[in-house]
Each structure stands twice: as structure tokens, then as C-alpha cells.
Amino acid sequence: MIPHLLILGGTTEASALARTVADAGLRAVLSYAGRVDKPRAQPIPVRVGGFGGVDGLAHYLRAEGVTHVVDATHPFAAQMSANAVAACAATDVPLIALTRAPWQAGPQDRWTLVPDIAAAVASLARPPRRVFLAVGRMHLAMFAAQPQHRYLLRLVDQPDGLPFPDCQVVVDRGPFTAEDDKDLMKNHDIDLVVSKNAGGTGARSKIDAARELGLPVLMIDRPAIPPRDEAQTPAQVMNWLAHSGVNLGV
Numbered sequence: 001m002i003p004h005l006l007i008l009g010g011t012t013e014a015s016a017l018a019r020t021v022a023d024a025g026l027r028a029v030l031s032y033a034g035r036v037d038k039p040r041a042q043p044i045p046v047r048v049g050g051f052g053g054v055d056g057l058a059h060y061l062r063a064e065g066v067t068h069v070v071d072a073t074h075p076f077a078a079q080m081s082a083n084a085v086a087a088c089a090a091t092d093v094p095l096i097a098l099t100r101a102p103w104q105a106g107p108q109d110r111w112t113l114v115p116d117i118a119a120a121v122a123s124l125a126r127p128p129r130r131v132f133l134a135v136g137r138m139h140l141a142m143f144a145a146q147p148q149h150r151y152l153l154r155l156v157d158q159p160d161g162l163p164f165p166d167c168q169v170v171v172d173r174g175p176f177t178a179e180d181d182k183d184l185m186k187n188h189d190i191d192l193v194v195s196k197n198a199g200g201t202g203a204r205s206k207i208d209a210a211r212e213l214g215l216p217v218l219m220i221d222r223p224a225i226p227p228r229d230e231a232q233t234p235a236q237v238m239n240w241l242a243h244s245g246v247n248l249g250v
């Protein structure tokens with residue numbers, strides 16, 4: 001079989017997989033939602049923008065002759081992941097997710113676990129604090145319900161407008177080190193970090209920095225995603241491809 005992979009991306013892990021499949025000489029396309037103004041350069045062709053729900057993705061898979069889908073999206077991109085499960089089932093295209101284990105609190109971490117973003121917002125109903133709100137751009141509006149805090153945001157692009165009266169924005173793109181993030185948090189007198197439990201290494205620096213500074217972290221748990229095959233590394237994805245009829249020697 002001559003494979004044609006669709007990689008659903010937007011993560012460090014998807015970029016690593018794109019490098020692996022490029023090195024193997026496989027035909028593959030990396031898909032971005034289009035949330036970032038200038039995505040990183042990639043060694044395989046890139047497409048940008050939503051597919052149009054489950055039906056749109058199913059149509060894309062058929063029209064492009066996609067033979068395999070790898071969902072390497074962020075663990076909080078639950079809609080895209082659910083759509084991939086449904087569209088691959090409808091078209092009989094094999095699907096695997098490239099996932100990363102959630103972070104686990106160690107003895108020196110000061111985490112408060114909350115099940116979702118709404119619960120994180122609710123638990124911020126308390127006197128003003130200096131909050132490093134490290135949750136990306138998409139759900140910031142929900143935190144407008146707690147305007148009493150001074151928020152620090154770190155975003156890939158300069159936002160058009162922000163829903164907070166007291167807010168500082170750092171426009172920067174990782175990877176960051178724990179030392180970088182310790183400096184950032186000290187410079188902004190941060191006393192609370194709010195984070196999604198992304199797992200992996202790409203976004204971990206703020207968690208390590210919070211531990212080293214003894215700061216509390218409000219840790220948001222992952223959304224549920226329908227069951228699918230999973231791999232934890234690009235090598236495991238390649239192994240899965242080899243076992244589903246792809247000749248990796250091409």
C-alpha cells in the first residue's frame with residue numbers, strides 16, 4: 001500500500017512526528033486549526049483550517065485518498081479528537097492518537113485539581129491574587145468572571161483585546177525552561193499558576209518553576225475523548241503504520 005497520512009497537529013509532538021515521517025519519505029500532510037498567525041515551518045506539506053465537522057473531515061479523507069490518520073492534537077482539543085474518531089469510523093480509515101501521559105503531582109508540588117475550566121474559574125472566586133493564567137488564548141473569556149485578580153498571560157500572538165481590567169501580556173513562543181519561567185514568575189510577583197494538565201515536555205517548564213518557587217498551581221484536568229488506539233512516541237506510530245500494511249522501506 002502507498003500510504004497517505006493525515007496528521008492532526010498543533011503540538012510539539014505533531015511536529016516531531018512530521019520530522020519522523022519526512023525522514024522516512026512517507027507522503028503526509030500536517031493539519032493546523034489556524035489558531036496561530038505564523039505556524040512553525042514543517043518538513044511536510046501543511047494545510048490550515050477546520051474541515052467542517054465530522055462530515056467535512058470524512059469528505060476530506062475520501063477526496064484526498066488519506067490512508068491513515070494520526071491525531072497528534074493537544075489533549076484539550078477534544079472536539080477535533082472526537083471528530084477524528086467519528087470520521088475515521090465512517091470512512092474506515094485507521095486512526096491512532098499520539099498522546100502524552102498527564103503530569104502527576106510530586107511531593108513538593110502544591111496542586112489543587114479541578115475537573116475543567118469552569119471549575120477553575122469558580123475556584124478563583126477569592127480575594128485578588130497575581131495569577132499566571134497559562135491556559136492559552138481560547139478560553140480566556142471565561143476567566144472574565146473573576147476580574148479582581150492581576151493576570152499574567154503568555155501568548156504566541158498579540159491578542160486583539162482582553163477581558164481583564166488588570167492584565168499583563170508576554171508575547172513569546174516556547175520552548176521555555178524552568179529557569180525562564182522562574183524569572184518570569186518572580187518578575188511579575190506571581191502567587192498562583194493556572195494550568196491545563198497538558199502532559200509532555202513542551203509546556204512543562206511553568207510546572208517545574210512553580211514547584212521550585214513553592215507556588216500553588218490550579219491544575220485543570222483533561223476533557224474526555226472517545227476511545228481510540230494510542231501511541232506515546234513517533235516510533236510507536238511508525239510501528240503501528242508498519243503493522244497496518246505500510247511499507248516503511250519506500
Ligand SMILES: NC(=O)c1ccc[n+]([C@@H]2O[C@H](COP(=O)([O-])OP(=O)(O)OC[C@H]3O[C@@H](n4cnc5c(N)ncnc54)[C@H](OP(=O)(O)O)[C@@H]3O)[C@@H](O)[C@H]2O)c1
Pocket residue numbers: 008009010011031032033035048049050051052053054056057072073074076077078079080081083135136138196
Ligand atoms: N486546546 C488547547 O489547550 C491547545 C493547546 C495547544 C495547542 N492546541 C492546538 O490548537 C488547535 C485547536 O485546539 P482547540 O482546543 O481549539 O480544538 P477543538 O476545540 O478540539 O477543535 C475545534 C475545531 O477546530 C478545528 N480544528 C482543531 N484542531 C484542528 C486541526 N489540527 N486541524 C484542522 N482543524 C482543527 C476543527 O474544526 P472543524 O470541526 O471545522 O473541522 C474542530 O472541530 C489544535 O490543533 C490543537 O492541537 C490546542
